[in-house]
Each structure stands twice: as C-alpha cells, then as structure tokens.
Amino acid sequence: MSQLNRREVLVLGVGALAATQLNPASAADGDTVAHGMSAFGDLKYPADFKYFDYVNPNAPKGGVFSTIPSVRAFNQSFQTFNSLNAFILKGDGAQGMGLTFVSLMARAGDEPDAMYGLAASAVAISADGLTYRFTMRPEARFHDGSKLTAKDAAFSLNILKAKGHPIITQQLRDFIKAEATDDATLVVSFAPKRGRDVPLFVAGLPIFSEAYYAKHPFDESTMDVPLGSGPYKVGPLESGRYISFERVKGWWGEKLPVSIGANNFDTVRYEFYRDRDVAFEGFSGRSYLYREEFTSRIWHTRYDFPAIRDGRVKREQLPDETPSGAQGWFINTRRDKFKDPRVREAIGCAFDFEWTNKTIMYGTYARTVSPFQNSDMMAVGPPSPEELALLEPFRGKVPDEVFGAPFMPPASDGSGQDRTLLRRGGQLLTEAGFVIKDRRRLTPSGEPFHIEFLLDEPAFQAHHMPFVKNLGTLGIEATVRLVDPVQARARRDDFDFDMAIERFSFSTVPGDALRNFFSSQSAATKGSNNLAGIADPAIDAMMDQVIAADTRAKLVIAARALDRLIRVGRYWVPQWYSSTHRLAYWDVFDHPSNLPKYTGVNAPDLWWSRSNPAAERTDPKGEAK
Numbered sequence: 010m011s012q013l014n015r016r017e018v019l020v021l022g023v024g025a026l027a028a029t030q031l032n033p034a035s036a037a038d039g040d041t042v043a044h045g046m047s048a049f050g051d052l053k054y055p056a057d058f059k060y061f062d063y064v065n066p067n068a069p070k071g072g073v074f075s076t077i078p079s080v081r082a083f084n085q086s087f088q089t090f091n092s093l094n095a096f097i098l099k100g101d102g103a104q105g106m107g108l109t110f111v112s113l114m115a116r117a118g119d120e121p122d123a124m125y126g127l128a129a130s131a132v133a134i135s136a137d138g139l140t141y142r143f144t145m146r147p148e149a150r151f152h153d154g155s156k157l158t159a160k161d162a163a164f165s166l167n168i169l170k171a172k173g174h175p176i177i178t179q180q181l182r183d184f185i186k187a188e189a190t191d192d193a194t195l196v197v198s199f200a201p202k203r204g205r206d207v208p209l210f211v212a213g214l215p216i217f218s219e220a221y222y223a224k225h226p227f228d229e230s231t232m233d234v235p236l237g238s239g240p241y242k243v244g245p246l247e248s249g250r251y252i253s254f255e256r257v258k259g260w261w262g263e264k265l266p267v268s269i270g271a272n273n274f275d276t277v278r279y280e281f282y283r284d285r286d287v288a289f290e291g292f293s294g295r296s297y298l299y300r301e302e303f304t305s306r307i308w309h310t311r312y313d314f315p316a317i318r319d320g321r322v323k324r325e326q327l328p329d330e331t332p333s334g335a336q337g338w339f340i341n342t343r344r345d346k347f348k349d350p351r352v353r354e355a356i357g358c359a360f361d362f363e364w365t366n367k368t369i370m371y372g373t374y375a376r377t378v379s380p381f382q383n384s385d386m387m388a389v390g391p392p393s394p395e396e397l398a399l400l401e402p403f404r405g406k407v408p409d410e411v412f413g414a415p416f417m418p419p420a421s422d423g424s425g426q427d428r429t430l431l432r433r434g435g436q437l438l439t440e441a442g443f444v445i446k447d448r449r450r451l452t453p454s455g456e457p458f459h460i461e462f463l464l465d466e467p468a469f470q471a472h473h474m475p476f477v478k479n480l481g482t483l484g485i486e487a488t489v490r491l492v493d494p495v496q497a498r499a500r501r502d503d504f505d506f507d508m509a510i511e512r513f514s515f516s517t518v519p520g521d522a523l524r525n526f527f528s529s530q531s532a533a534t535k536g537s538n539n540l541a542g543i544a545d546p547a548i549d550a551m552m553d554q555v556i557a558a559d560t561r562a563k564l565v566i567a568a569r570a571l572d573r574l575i576r577v578g579r580y581w582v583p584q585w586y587s588s589t590h591r592l593a594y595w596d597v598f599d600h601p602s603n604l605p606k607y608t609g610v611n612a613p614d615l616w617w618s619r620s621n622p623a624a625e626r627t628d629p630k631g632e633a634k
Contacts, residue, residue, distance in 0.1 A: 040133035045125040048518040053120050063119055063605045064270025072618025075278040075297035077288050078104045083174040088283050088494040089249045092230040098174050098536045100230030103252045104279040109237030110215035113143055115267040118605025121517040125267050143195040150261045151218050151238045159189035164219035172228040175536040179525050183207045204521025204556045240272035253278040273617035285468040302591040305373040323596050326589045330606045333383035333586040334514025339540040346452050351437040353579035358434030359479035360582050364425035369471055374585035378417055379572050386568035388415040395566045403547045408577050416576040418583050434483050450484030460487045463506040465497035502536040511540055523552045541580035548574050
C-alpha cells in the first residue's frame with residue numbers, strides 16, 4: 010500500500026460505486042453496496058478477488074529496503090525531519106509515517122482511481138450520493154492490541170478536517186462529518202454537489218486511535234511515536250538523519266487481498282541528506298540500497314564506480330505513464346511587481362530551456378508546458394466546440410488568447426542568450442511600465458526590480474545561473490537564496506518568496522484536489538500548494554466543471570478548458586519532465602515484471618529482497634552499511 014506522497018502530489022478522484030452482492034449490516038434501503046469505489050462506477054476486480062494482478066503473491070518476506078526520500082506530502086521535507094506528526098502544518102514530518110497507519114480503503118495501481126477495502130470491508134452509498142456507510146473489519150487492531158473501530162475512524166476524519174494540514178482541510182471542504190453508529194459502522198456525510206473525488210480522499214486518509222489522542226494533542230509537532238495500526242511501526246531513528254520502520258509480524262491485515270504481495274521488507278529505512286551530491290556518495294558507498302535518480306548530470310556522469318562495473322549495482326529505466334504534471338518556477342502574484350501577466354511572460358523569456366537541457370541536463374528532458382502534461386487533459390490547438398461551449402460565458406472577462414491556441418513557453422535558439430527572446434522580454438516589461446534607468450529596470454513605483462529565487466538545495470544552482478544572467482540583461486537584479494529546508498518550508502507556507510520551484514501532478518481523474526493548487530480560496534490559505542496565488546473567478550468556475558463531470562469524456566473537455574485558462578495567466582516558468590523513472594539499486598532486490606501503470610515503481614511497497622538479509626549487512630540498529 011502506498012502512503013500519500015509528493016512527487017508530489019498524486020491526487021485521486023471518485024464519485025461512484027460498482028454494485029456487488031455484499032450485504033453489510035450498515036446498508037440501508039436504497040443504498041448501493043460495494044467492495045470498492047471508482048470515479049465512474051467501474052471496478053476491475055470482483056468482490057472475491059484474491060490479490061491484484063500486478064503483485065507477486067509469493068514474494069518472500071525479510072530483508073532491508075533503504076533509500077532517500079523521493080516523495081513528500083503535507084509537511085514533509087526531502088532533506089530533514091523533526092516531527093512524527095506528518096499530517097499537520099507544524100514541523101517537518103518524517104517520511105514513511107503513512108506505513109504505520111491504515112485507511113478505510115487502499116488504491117489499485119492498475120486502475121485510474123479505484124480503491125478496495127482495507128480497514129473497511131464494504132461501503133454502502135445512498136441514492137443521492139451524500140451518505141457513505143462503511144462496514145469496519147472486526148479483526149482490525151492497533152499495535153497495542155486494542156480494537157480499531159468506527160469510532161476511531163470517525164474521530165480521525167473529524168480531527169483532520171478541524172486541525173489537519175491545510176491541504177487536507179481544503180480537500181475535506183465538502184465532507185460534513187463522520188459518525189459511528191456502533192463499533193462496526195461508520196457513517197460519512199457529504200455536502201450537496203460535493204467534489205467527485207472527496208469520498209475517495211476520505212477513504213484514503215489515515216485512521217488514528219481516539220484513545221491515544223485523548224492524552225496527546227493532535228495539532229502539535231512531536232517526536233513521540235503515535236499509536237498506529239499499519240503493516241509497519243516506527244523503529245530506530247535520529248531526528249534529521251534517518252528513520253526506520255519495522256514490519257509488524259502477524260499484522261492483522263496481511264492476508265487481505267489489497268495486502269497480498271505488499272509490505273515485504275522487515276525494515277524500511279529513510280536516510281536524509283542536505284545535498285544531492287553527498288547523497289549520491291552515500292549510495293555509492295552502500296549507506297543505502299535504492300535510489301531514484303532525478304539529476305541527469307549524476308545519471309550520465311557518475312554511475313561508473315566499481316559496484317556498477319562488476320554488477321553489484323543495477324541501473325534500470327522504467328516507463329512513467331502517469332500524467333507528468335507541472336514543474337517550474339512559480340511566480341508569487343501576491344506581490345505587486347508580479348501582478349501584470351506581461352511581466353511574468355517577460356521573466357519566462359529569460360529562461361533558455363533548450364540551452365539548459367543541452368548543456369546541463371544532457372538532452373534528457375522535454376519541456377513542460379501544461380499542468381496536465383503527458384495526459385489527454387492537456388489542451389492542444391484551438392478549442393474544440395465542446396471546450397468553446399464552456400469558455401464562451403467568460404468571453405470579455407478573460408484574455409481573447411484563451412479562444413485560440415494555448416500559450417506555449419517560447420523556444421530559444423539554444424545559444425543561452427537568445428537575443429530575439431530577450432528583446433521580446435524587454436518590450437513586455439516596458440509596456441507594463443517597467444522602464445530602464447541607469448541600466449537598471451525599475452518598477453512603476455520607481456524601485457529597482459529585484460527577483461529572489463528561493464532554493465533549499467544546492468543541486469539546482471547551476472540551472473539558475475544562466476537564468477539569472479539573462480534577467481540581468483533585461484535590467485532585473487536576480488539572486489538565488491539558498492536556505493535550509495526548515496526555513497524554506499516556513500517561507501513557502503507563508504508565501505514569503507518571489508519565485509520558488511515546485512512539482513505536482515494529478516491522477517487521470519482529477520477532482521476537488523485541483524482547488525488546492527488553483528482556487529481563489531487556496532491563494533489565501535497558509536500552507537496551500539497555490540504558490541502562484543492564482544485567484545481567478547473563471548478558473549474557479551472551470552474547476553467546478555471538471556469536478557462535476559459525470560463522464561470521463563466531459564472531464565477531459567473541462568480539464569482542457571481549465572488548462573487554457575491557467576496557461577494564459579503565465580503564472581509559472583515551466584521547466585521540464587521525463588517519461589521514464591531512472592532507478593539504481595544494489596542487486597539484492599526484485600520487483601514485479603508488470604508494475605502497475607498508475608502508481609509508478611511502487612518501491613518499496615511491492616518489491617522484495619531476494620538475498621539473505623544478512624547479506625545486506627545491517628547492524629543491530631538497522632543501519633545499512
């Protein structure tokens with residue numbers, strides 16, 4: 010089972026059920042009863058399925074899986090942690106805490122958005138779609154042996170709505186309340202016209218112990234180990250350095266269909282480094298065993314150490330068929346100097362992707378242009394008649410450009426200093442009232458135009474330098490501010506930056522989670538993912554169209570119209586994406602040959618150790634050597 014993660018931020022969507030012959034005690038007259046949920050009512054697996062098709066049901070248990078963080082969610086950081094509470098705004102939450110909890114249902118990786126029973130064995134949905142009744146499994150237990158009941162699930166959902174991380178509370182906007190009518194029955198109520206994906210988001214949230222939090226404040230950053238119920242529990246750790254998780258032997262859920270073939274390692278361990286180059290040295294020295302490589306320079310130049318040459322370390326590239334989403338420098342439009350879209354477009358003219366890709370990244374990447382990159386939801390060419398029908402009510406309220414081909418970031422001549430693009434950038438700035446005086450660009454109020462790039466790791470500095478140089482050619486004083494991860498997180502949460510890098514992606518059926526990135530409400534919500542501060546009534550309305558779509562075809566049309574509205578705003582300087590996962594690992598692991606399409610490489614979830622655990626050389630503290 011995958012924990013909620015960053016790479017960042019793969020979002021689920023749901024709204025309907027596939028009917029089965031289940032008859033849980035919680036069902037009421039008129040309810041549709043099911044063993045799973047999906048956006049449009051189609052489930053691949055029947056009620057009596059044994060395990061997912063893509064797993065190895067005979068995967069051996071044992072061994073150690075150690076890695077560095079490659080995903081994050083909510084308050085997590087890639088470089089450090091100082092809290093074991095990963096579901097609130099305060100602190101920097103530890104990676105892997107999702108392994109210690111269970112949710113009502115678990116995701117199927119070979120379906121776009123389907124989930125099947127975990128802590129809940131079945132769900133009944135009312136005819137109006139506003140009441141879900143989950144039947145809890147009687148065998149579910151917390152790690153101290155106490156029973157996990159509907160009361161714990163109700164407590165968890167209600168406390169997350171009241172005190173959870175802002176990303177969680179925003180996605181629970183259409184969740185009204187959860188109640189336990191008895192230990193076995195959880196009743197969840199939703200608001201009319203709820204977002205299509207809200208029920209599935211609810212079904213994937215962690216379940217906490219109500220008794221534990223009766224004695225511990227929920228909304229405090231803490232290094233106290235919370236009481237969990239998942240396949241792993243917290244093991245040895247050192248704040249900011251590493252955290253390990255130990256498999257719970259005889260875990261109550263290990264024989265469920267959603268668990269067969271998963272959770273195979275005895276120990277899962279995350280190592281933390283502040284620098285990517287140092288992290289690579291740790292891998293080559295076998296300080297950890299698995300690495301997904303995100304730096305093309307390292308992938309092309311540094312995988313030549315002895316363990317590579319003699320086969321002790323394997324390299325593998327696997328296709329990434331999931332929507333690639335958006336990665337780029339997001340421009341904080343809350344600041345007056347960035348409010349004019351001509352200024353934001355001018356900034357984009359100074360970034361030479363073609364030169365950067367060729368010179369710094371070995372030609373490995375393609376240019377990102379859309380938040381729905383690498384999916385059929387990305388707008389291409391002029392709007393279709395169906396898209397125009399959605400966009401016409403906004404004619405005169407949005408730029409006319411929306412009704413033509415979508416905005417594309419400019420392609421350069423690859424020289425690193427394309428004079429044509431820089432001339433265009435200068436013209437745009439002048440038109441916006443940003444004039445040159447004494448070789449410096451001034452804002453309309455007469456102040457020097459300065460841009461600070463917020464950065465929390467040095468590996469990206471090389472990508473900024475030619476960008477900074479070109480901005481200087483435009484008369485803009487640009488600097489890179491490298492801060493520690495804790496400060497970077499605090500500044501991002503407070504929107505205290507000019508430009509910052511982010512990457513996010515959506516599922517093939519995006520829903521209410523879109524609001525966290527693009528809505529007027531999230532623009533004013535501390536800790537949201539709306540870094541650019543997008544607050545546009547047309548975008549808000551088009552998100553409603555995406556969320557309300559009752560067929561996949563309607564969703565795609567609405568998403569393309571939304572894409573046009575977002576791209577026309579020039580809210581970000583798009584960076585790049587790759588259509589493959591670049592993996593390197595010490596040759597002690599195996600993985601399924603048919604990894605699922607919609608959830609990536611699934612490490613460590615579905616991988617296993619094929620060696621004697623002793624061969625991985627761990628000391629009594631679980632530290633991989």
